[in-house]
Amino acid sequence: MRYFFVLLNFLAVVAFAQQRPQLPNLKTTPDSRKVQAYITISKAFEASQPDSAVHYANEGMRFAEKRKDQNGQAQLLLRLGNINATHRHTDLARRFYNESLTMFRRLRDAEGVARTYDALGLLDGTEKNLPAATQNLHEALKLYKNKRDSSGIIETYEGLGRVYAQKGDTEKALSYYLRALDYYHHHKTKPEAYFVLLENISNIYQKKGNTAAAMHYLKEGLDNSKQQALRDTEPHLLNEEGKVFEQTHDQLKALSAYKEAFAEAKRYKQPEEQAQALINIAALLKKQDTKTSLSDLKLALNIAKGLKQPQLEANIYKAMAGVYQQEKNYREAMEALEEQHRLLDSLLQADTAKDIASLDSSYALESSREKIGNLEDINRKERTELILGLIILVIVIIMLIGLVVYLRKIKRLNEELRNSNRIKDTLFSVIGHDLKGPAGSAAQLFELMETEEFTEEELRGMIAELRKQTTASLELLKALFEWGKAQLQGIKVNPSDFDPKPVIARTIHLLSAQAAQKNISIDEKIAEYLLIHADADHFEFIIRNLLSNAIKFTYNGGSIQLAANLVTDKKEVVFSVSDSGIGISKAQQQVFLSGNLNVSFGTAKEKGSGLGLMLTKDFIKANNGRIWLESQEGTGTTFYVALPVG
Structure with a gap:
């Protein structure tokens, strides 16, 4: 299993390095070849950026579905299966493969069926299901032989x-x-997979103890890599050759192979292979020349840091710990192992496209702890009580760091729980009080209308009251829906540059009837030629809510002023909604800055839930704006909203 994943990683690195510069341009690719372009791009990202690989496969799938290209859809399903198989999402990979197989069979595409059987066979192999794996691969082999497809036959033999x-x-x-x-051997050109195959064969011969045969196949790969187009395969094979020489205890030849691998990797700009060669050289020299060994490892560490590959850095720190242990410098060895431990932990927590298998990481962590334990035993024998105390101190610090991380995680989870409870409490509060009241009042009025006799004028009054109650309930339900959607799905912003004046005019017209009922006048002073950059729907909701609240809390016969002006130095437009209503206390203003205003009744006993203002604040924040207020009790309130200039 170890060789399988090592070799797949090698092939992915080489293929990715060669394909990335040649990725097709989707804008210039004809529609007839666009599905293949999506597949090519997805393959390029598969090993290192699975999220991008899935993105392009999904885009290709949408394109194929739009064109009703069933063959393209089947190929992209196979592609998605390969991505998930590469990153060990086996259940999902199998579902994609089975769907792809069904489509290829329906289309009677023998090549597609064979490729899918190949993929299923390899997937079964990773799950140790040998009977299913061999059955699927032999099905693929039979189809390839019928078509005399030598490339497919080679691929299936390699899979078996x-x-x-x-x-x-x-x-x-x-x-x-x-x-x-x-x-x-019957092909003139040799692809990258050919060199991987030679390395596979060499590894098997090494396991069998036949180093001569192992070296023979590596030499074949090296000879073929001398061709200019394939020189980038040479450094890896030279590193493998050095390992075989090490097995035969020919240290000089091993060192020569590693040095040549380093030189070739440097020549062909393969920093990862340079670092690997330096690690191999350091391991070879650590018993003879620890100083040179450490120097090589530090150079390799600089290369790994430049590549931003934590796994490679961790391997180097592990090798450095071995050299320090050889020097009996256990303090440095401990620090190197701690750094390896930190890097391995960061790999487990990183939000990257690569999936790190839990068994591999657990093994690495366990291995690090075991080595630390061994060093502690050695220190107890060869160091003083002072050094032992320092080791204990380091362990305590690590435990404290772990405790801090754990407590922070608990704090974050508690905060999420509080937010969840807040949403729940708000929903139940609105449903239990704000919706229950109007609904109960409406039910009582209906009951009275059904059981009692009323004059026409009384009925009109009751119908007006019903309309008022149902209108309030409808507005509350709308606000509740918008607020709930924002809490559960997050606020989605679709910003654009637009003139706010038509939106404001439309909102004033919409609420004019509500203002007329209380004989309230609405004056607007909007500067000309304003443009703001925001979500137009969010902006309309903000203005509608602030204006509706102003009407609600303004006395009969009062007035409301709505203004907008450009603030050039801050590159924003400031909107203001001023009323001559009941005003807001200083205490309530402080509550507004940290949370939301408490629910209260309007001047005509209109009931509010507070949801609209909560959602208004959320929308303003999502659109990179600001909101504040100025108010005096009994005089009125002015709400200000600042949004970016368009």
Whole structure:
């Protein structure tokens, strides 16, 4: 299993390095070739950026569905299965593969069916289901042979070899690998997969103890990599050759191979292979020349940091710990292992596109702790009580850091729980009080109308009251819906540059009847040629809510002023809604700055829920704006809203 994933990673790195500069331009690609372009781009991102790979596959799927291209859809389903299989989401991968297989069968596309059987076989292999894996791969092989598709045959033979290698059956694995190699020998050009196959074969011979045969196949790869177009495969193979020389205890040849790998990697700008060569050299020299070994590892560490590869850095720190231990410098060894521990932990927590298997990371963490334990045992034997005390202090610090991280996590979870409870309490409060009251009043009026006899004038009064109650309930339900959607789904902003004047005019017209009922005049002073950058729907809601509240809390015969002016130095437009109403107390103003105003009745006993103002504040914040107020009790209130200039 170890060789399988190492080799897949090598192939992905080489292929990715070569394909990224040649990615097709989707804007210039004809529609007839666009599905293949999406597949090519998705493949390029598969190993390192699975989120991007899935994105382009999904975009391609939408394009294929729009064109009713079933073959394209089947290929993209296969692509999505491959991405999930690569990152070990096996259940999801199998679902994509099965759907792809169904479509290819319906289309009678033998090649597509064969490719999907291939993929299913490899997936079964990773799950240790050898019977299913071999059955699927043999189905693929049969179809490829019927079509005389040599590339497909090679791929399936390699897949069978991989499956048996994972199962530990080296003889059968070698048999299938050699069959695949025989097909490659009839090809003039050698793809990257050819070099991976040679390395697979070499690894099996190393496991069998036949280093001569292992070296033979690595040499074949090196000879073919001398071609200019394939030189970027040479550094990796040289590193593998050095490992074989190490197994035969030929230290000089191993060192020579590693140094050549470093030089070639530097020449062809492969920093990861440079770092690997330096690690190999350091491991080889650590018993003879620890100073040179540490120097090489520090150079490798600088390369790894430049690549921003925490896993490679962790491997280097692990190697450095081994060298420090060789020098009996246990303090430095401890620090190196702690840094390795930190990097491995960061890999587990990082929000990156790569998936790190939990078993691998657990093993790495357990291995680090085991090494730390061994160093502690050695220190107890060879160091003084002072050094032992320092080690204990380091362990305590690590535990304290872990405790702090744990407490922060608990604090975050508690905050999320409080927010959830706040949403729940608000919903129940609105439903239990603000909706229950109007609904109960309406029910009582209906009951009276049904059981009692009233004059026409009395009925009109009751109907007016019913309309008032139902209108209030409807407005509350709308606000509750908008607020609930914002809390559960988040506020989605679609910003654009627009003139606010028509929106304000439309809102004033909409609320004019409500103002007329209380004989309230609305005056507007909107500057000309204003443009704001915001979500137009959000802006209309903000103005409507502030104006509606102003009407609600203004006495009969009062007035409301709505103004808008450009503030050039702050690059924003400031809107104001002023009323001559009941005003807001200083205490309530402070509550507004930190939360939301308490619910109260309007001048005509209109009931409010406070949801509209809560949502207004959320919308303003989402649109990069500000809101504040000025008020005096008994005189009136002015709300100010500042939004970015368009």
